[in-house]
Every structure is written in C-alpha cells, then in structure tokens.
Amino acid sequence: MTTSETLLPDHAVEPERYELHAAPIYHFDLARRDFFKVFGGGIVVLLLLEEALAQESGGGRRRGGFGQRRPPELGAWLHIGENGVVTVFTGKAEVGQNIRTSLTQVVAEELRLPISSIHLTMADTELTPFDAGTFGSRTTPDMAVQLRKVSATARELLIDLAAGLWKADRKSLIAADGRIVHGETKQSAGFGELTKGQKLLKAVADDSPTTRAADWKIAGTPVPKVDGRDFVTGKHKYTPDVRLPGMLHGKVLRPAAFGASLASLDAKQAEALPGVTVVRDGDFVGVTAPTEHAAAQAIAALRAEWKTTPQISERELFEHLRGKAPGSQSSGDSAAPKADPGEEKPAAGDYRLQQTYTVAYIAHAPLEPRAAVAEWKDDKLTVWTGTQRPFGVRDELAQVFRLPAERVRVIVPDTGSGYGGKHTGEAAVEAARLARSAGKPVKLVWTREEEFTWAYFRPAGVIDITSSISSDGTITGWECHNYNSGGAGLRALYHIPNQKTEFHQARAPLRQGSYRALASTANHFARESHIDELARLARMDPLEFRLKNLQDARLRAVLEMAAKTFGWGRSKPPPDHGFGIAGGFEKGAYLATCAEIAVARAGAKVQVVRVVQAFECGAVLNPDHLKNQNEGAIVMGLGGALYEAIRFDNGKVLNPHFSQYRVPRPSDAPQIDIVLLDRKDLPSTGAGETPIIGIAPAVGNAICDATGVRLRSLPMAPQGLKI
Amino acid sequence: MSKVTELHVNGTTRGVDADPERSLLSVLRDDLDLTGTKYGCGEGQCGACTVLLEGLPAHSCRLRVGSVGQKKITTIEALEQGGRLHPLQEAFLEVGAMQCAYCTSGMIMSGVALLKKNPHPTEEEIVRFMEGNICRCGTYPRIIAAIKRAAAMPGDAQPATSGRTGGLK
Secondary structure (H helix, E strand, C coil), X not given: CCEEEECCCHHHCCCCHHHCCCCCCCCCCCCHHHHHHHHCCEEEEEEECCCCCCCCCCCCCCCCCCCCCCCCCEEEEEEEECCCCEEEEECCCCCCCCHHHHHHHHHHHHHCCCHHHEEEXXXXXXXXXXXXXXXXXXXXXXXXXXXXXXXXXXXXXXXXXXHHHHCCCHHHEEEXXXXXXXXXXXXXXXXXXXXXXXXXXXXXXXXXXXXXXHHCCCCCCCCCCCCHHHHHCCCCCCXXXXXXXXXXXXXXXXXXXXXXXXXXXXXXXXXXXXXXXXXXXXXXXXXXXXXXXXXXXXXXXXXXXXXXXXXXXXXXXXXXXXXXXXXXXXXXXXXXXXXXXXXCCCCCCCEEEEEEEEECCECCCCCCCCEEEEEEECCEEEEEECCCCXXXXXXXXXXXXXXXXXXXXXXXXXXXXXXXXXXXXHHHHHHHHHHHHHCCCEEEECCHHHHHHXXXXXXXXXXXXXXXXXXXXXXXXXXXXXXXXXXXXCCCCCCCCCEXXXXXXXXXXXXXXXXXXXXXXXXXXXXXXXXXXXXXXXXXXXXXXXXXXXXXXXXXXXXXXXXXXXXXXXXXXXXXXXXXXXXXXXXXXXXXXXXXXXXXXXXXXXXXXXXXXXXXXXXXXXXXXXXXXXXXXXXXXXXXXXXXXCCEECCEECCCCCCCCCCCCHHXXXXXXXXXXXXXXXXXXXXXXXXXXXXXXXXXXXXXXXHCCCCCEECCCECECCC | CCCEEEEEECCEEEEEEECCCCEHHHHHHHHCCCCCXXXXXXXXCXXXXXXXXXXXXXXXXXXXXXXXXXXXXXXHHHCCECCECCHHHHHHHHHCCCCXXXXXXXXXXXXXXHHHHCCCCCHHHHHXXXXXXXXXXXXXXXXXXXXXXXXXXXXXXXXXXXXXXXXXX
C-alpha cells in the first residue's frame, strides 16, 4: 500500500489548510507582570505544549528573537480572579459546533465548579494564546485535554492554598461546588477567598493528571448551550452586529470575472455622492458611505473596465482535473489510473471492477456571510471578524499593511458558522483598507452573491477505483486515485492486503479550500458506493459484505449498531423505496449510516425518508450536542449528495443566489435517529466533521436499491433523478 | 422623495431619518440598533431577516422602509417581556434547536407567526410554513420539534392574545 501526495506550488491551489504544519511565527511572552496587569490578581495556570518550563514564575522572560532558544508554546490559560471568577482563555473560535459549552464542561469538571461560574474568552489575538485555527476537529482532542490539565492543576493549587491557610494536610481537602472543603472539620473556603491577594503563576507540563472519563459528572452530560438565551433573544452580537461610534459602511467593487484585472476606472459619479469616498489601490476598488444603501449606490455608480482571460468552464472540469483537457496540467507520477489493482493480477475466478466517481464544486454558504468591522486607532488596527483562524487573519493583516503583529488585534465574536469556509481574512483586509483611507471605523458585510462567488469552494474531484474480489466475496485488490478533491479519508479501512491509494493535485480552475471533513466526503462516497457495487457482484448483502472484509472492531461496532437500529435485513423496502448503508472513519471517529429513500417516479423526485447514524468518537463530552452535530451534518450533507453544485463558465459563477443554488430546506430533512457509542475507555475525538461523510453513499446505495441505477456523481439528483 | 421619519417598532414609535429606498432591515439594524434581525441573502430566500408586519411574517431585507408606513413592526427583541421568554424561545432552548444560531431569530419570528395563525399545527403544516427559512447547520428536525413543543405548552403560545408583544394586534 502506498499513499503519496504531490504538491504544486502554493499559487496553484488554496491548500487544505490543516494539512499544513507550519510552526507559529509569534509566541506569547511569559512575563508574569503582564498577565496580572491584564487580568488582575489571583492565580494563573498556563499550559506549556513543548517543554516543561524550568522557571515557572517566568518573571522578566522576554521573547528571545531568532537564533535564541524558542519560548515554549502555550496552549491555553486559566485565571481565577481575587473575586473567584474563573476565566479561561483559548484561541479556538465558536462557530456553532458548541465548543464554548463543551470546553466549559471540562473546566467545570476539573474545578468541581458550576457551569455558570466559568467564562471563556475565545479567539481574541490580544487575550488568548496562539492557536493555528479551529479546524480539523482538533478542539476536543487537543484543547479540551489542555483545559482539563490547567483546570486540574488550578484545583490542586487551590487545595495547596487552603492547606497553607488552615495548616491542614492537603490530603484531607477536596474541591466541591466551587469551594475547597476540609473533609473532617467541614471548614470551607470559596475560590475567591483563597486567591485574594495572590499573584501566583503556575506553568503546567503536558502530562498533568486529569479526571478519568468514567468518573465525569459534568463532562459527558447534555449541558445546554451555555449562552443559548442570548441567541434566542437576538442579543448576541455577531460580527455584522458590531457597531462603533462614527462607523461608516464599506463595499468593494468586484471584478467582472475571476482573475480579471482593472483596465480603467471612472469614479467621478460615485465620488459626487454625499458622504462617499472611493478608494483605489491597485486592482482594489472600494467605497465608504454613511449607510449600506449609499455604499451600494456608490459601487453601482462606478464605471470600470476589466481585462479578463479565458478560463476553464464546468463542462470541461473533470477532464481538466484528470489532466486530459487541452492546456491543463496534472501532477503526480501516475496521471492516468493503472489497470492493475494492487501489485498482483487478480487470480482466475476473481471479479474485477473499474469505476469512476465525481464530485462537484460546492459552496459552504454560511448563513452569516464574511464580514468585518475595522478600526485604526493610535497606529493600531483592531478587526472584528468571523473567522476560524484569528491568528492567521491577524498575520494576513500584519503582512498586507506591513505592521508588526502586535499592532494588529483580531477579535472573533461567536460566529454564524464556517464549515471550513472561513479560514481566510478577505473581509477583514478589505474593511481595514477602507478604514485606513476613511480615517473612521468601517463595517463591511459581504452580500450573499459575493459569498457565493468570492469565497472559496469545496474542491471538485474525480476518483477512479479499480478493485477485485474473489469468488467468496473477499476483496483482493484495491487501487484508488483521487484527482484534485483531496487525500482525506482516501485509504479504505477494509482489510485489503493490496491497497494502493494516490492523491493527485491538479491546477484547479476555481479557488478552493477546506470544507467540513475535507475530501473524506468525496472519498467515502466513491469507496462506499464501490463497495456496494462489489457486494452486488458477489451477490452478498451489503452489510454482510462489509463485515466480511473488515477487521477494525470499532468500524464493525458502528455498522452493527446502525444496522440493528435501522432494522437492516429484517424487511424489504416498500415499492419505490430503497435501503442503503455506508460506514467510515475520519478524524479519529467512526460512523455508519443507514438511509431509506423514496422515489416518486412521476417527478423523478428522491426523498430521503429516514436515516439512522451510529457514531463513535471515544468518550462523549456532550451527548446532546454530539447528536445535534450528527443530525445537522446529515441534513447539510444531503445538499452535496443530491443537489448542490457551483455552476461556472469562463470565470463566472452562474448560480450565486439561494434561488439558484439549492440548499436543504425543512421539507428535505428526514426522520433522523442518532445512536451514540460512548467509549469512556477511549480518548475523546472531535465530531464537527466526520458525521457528514456517511450520508451521500448511504443515499446513493439506497437509490440503487430502489431503482437499480447506480449514480456515481455528486450531486446525484440536481434536477431530480434521471433514471 | 421625502425621508422616513418614524417607525412603529415593538410597541413604540421610533424616530428615524432614513432614505425611503433603504431596506427595512438596514434601518432596523443600523439606525435603531435592533441587530437581532439578520441579513442572510438580501433576496427573501433564507428568512434570516424575518420580522412581523401587523403580525404577519415579512422579509425585511426586501421591504423598502418607505413602504412600511404606519404598519406595526415586531422584531425578535420584543418577544422577551419583563425577563420572561416567549414560549417558542423557551422551546428553542429546551430542545437545543440551534448550532451557530444565526438563523434563530428568523426561525423564531416565522414560528411565532405560524403559531399565531395556527396554534396547533401538524408537522406537515410546520414544515410547509417554515420552508422559506434556511438553517445551514441543518437543525430543522429540532426547529420543528421546538415549534411542536411550544404549541403543546400549557397556556397560550400566541403572543397576540398574551399581550406580551406590543407590536401585534
């Protein structure tokens, strides 16, 4: 088995960002006085990711500069104020995955404190430690573990303080209900009583002990969204809701097509409008105005000519990605699929199957579009923006405006979703550029059309699979080539001795980047469809065929659980209905999905009637939010499975509106039953992404069950079923 | 064209000074700081901007503020009265009917309009009524469950007769 990856230069594609492992450029200073200046007295516990710091108090430690010993990387920190208030600082961003709640839970667990006593400060580059970004389902396996460690250490520190105060044996002291209590005398003290007058800074190494999942009392329970009330009342301020005194509204002139350059601009009419300023800087043209309406009018009044260049259109897409279209370029040492699966020729009596699967470009379409509010004050730039990479956007801003990073602050209000689509800082850069010229704060909110056009897309791709099975239904060979969509989830978890998988990057015609679960959705669609095709060739039940060919006990467990709950094999589907099953693994989590679909022959309409999904991601932190992620991912995944596709022609998106780009709506949602396998003996892994990977193949397999027609392209039914 | 100088919002008359061509959404958000109502698409397709106009759901992104006149506008901010949430807000919290929650205001306003018109809707009626509201996080099953739950709550889930939303009659 080989997995290889060849890369084109950076400019060719928007990289799937969390596959990059660049070290952070900036590090927080560990100056103790700075901490207490910012946060006030009390105790601070820091988590050191790399080396255990010898000088725990850290006083006077300065950033070393290049060539000197690198300061250790900080993961998170926690402050207990002299009033007993617990504040946790993490660079992660809340985008609807409910980590503000799950992270609060783990802190509450270790500190033996009610949820309501803890506040999380998230994703603010001035207040929180560096974090590469909220992606890759890393919050639970990394940040939750770090916060458990700092919280456990803080608890022990409080016990030390109480032991000193009462001259008691620390072994007789426990933390309970936000107090340190003496087991025998019942003497107790609140956290604030113990931290009063203290300025204690403690650094924790990565191996601090924490509470076992089996003993959790707050973690592992269905705690509701911690600030839910602010959302149902409309009080929460997302980025577009931020308002600063004297703020103007900004808007950017968009080119006529991708890659176009500005040939000429006549701004006279726009500049004559009251309160309007036009900013031109190279190919960037934008306006500021007192209202959004006036800004839109000013943009409409600009007369611009653009120089465009011919570009790949959707009809040539898949040939182009494979490297077969004229003028296209493919990388990788095997641009064309090899005929032989694995190293050996299939033995006599084996079946061989070769099929091609494709996935379209799709848009994230987060309901909160890209937005930013930028303010320059005393040579310092502050930007509020909805991004999954606050520090990445800070660095973008620092680079664009040639500022040292410490003069840029990025604040991320809890954001109206991202799905991997908000890794970049376009709106932040645009708002900051306009604000610099205007000399006033500027708010800029992308229109839906801009979001559909100028954000980046989930990569389209072509996947070729060649396989062989023996007459008893054993998979004997497997070769899979993914062109452009990505390498995530490419390797099959089935037990296949001759397995070869390769990812080939192409020169992508559209700007592409991360999307929830990356290419795992595409690769699972291809593989789990192909597995179903093999099961049919072997005349075996699709579940039985899968179980026969796998050894991974965790994958087996979710498949069996989903099948049992669904009633797989217990009855035949009604006429014009079909059953489908798929299993998978991604980002440390396992899932199996069973779907029942109904086909209305007259309208060629396919309706997903019922879905059962079994999910296992180690010890569950919050079962209700985990179910919610699963349900939501199934509904969202139906869009890419059945009807979502970005249509494009010669550098233009043809369907940049919700009226033209169909996303799932209430009537599309099936009856959903989520079964969680809570493995308290295993580390918790993330679950914001993996729940989306099973639905497309399960639905495709169910369509084939109902109609006998195998659909190998996502979306499968953009204009209804064509069968 | 003459400017719009007042709007009847959430039971009070608010003075504004707005170009009549502007959207009601932008005047609510930018001039009156009622930011609970969201921009999602600007074309009446996603429902994030839903407010009630004389008790009926309306897409404030597509409404010229100059066309509103004396009509009574109700936004999400008016549902909580004296620290008490509207039953549908309670139900959204109890069911956990949100993820990023950017659609939530619009969902709740549409749901309130539905329950006002039809206090005990069937599931089909809920789905049909809510079809114009998009939740990209895909929480529709929970949103539908929350509306059912509010409809089943003891007392009256209708703001119109409970008198807790001033803008409705």
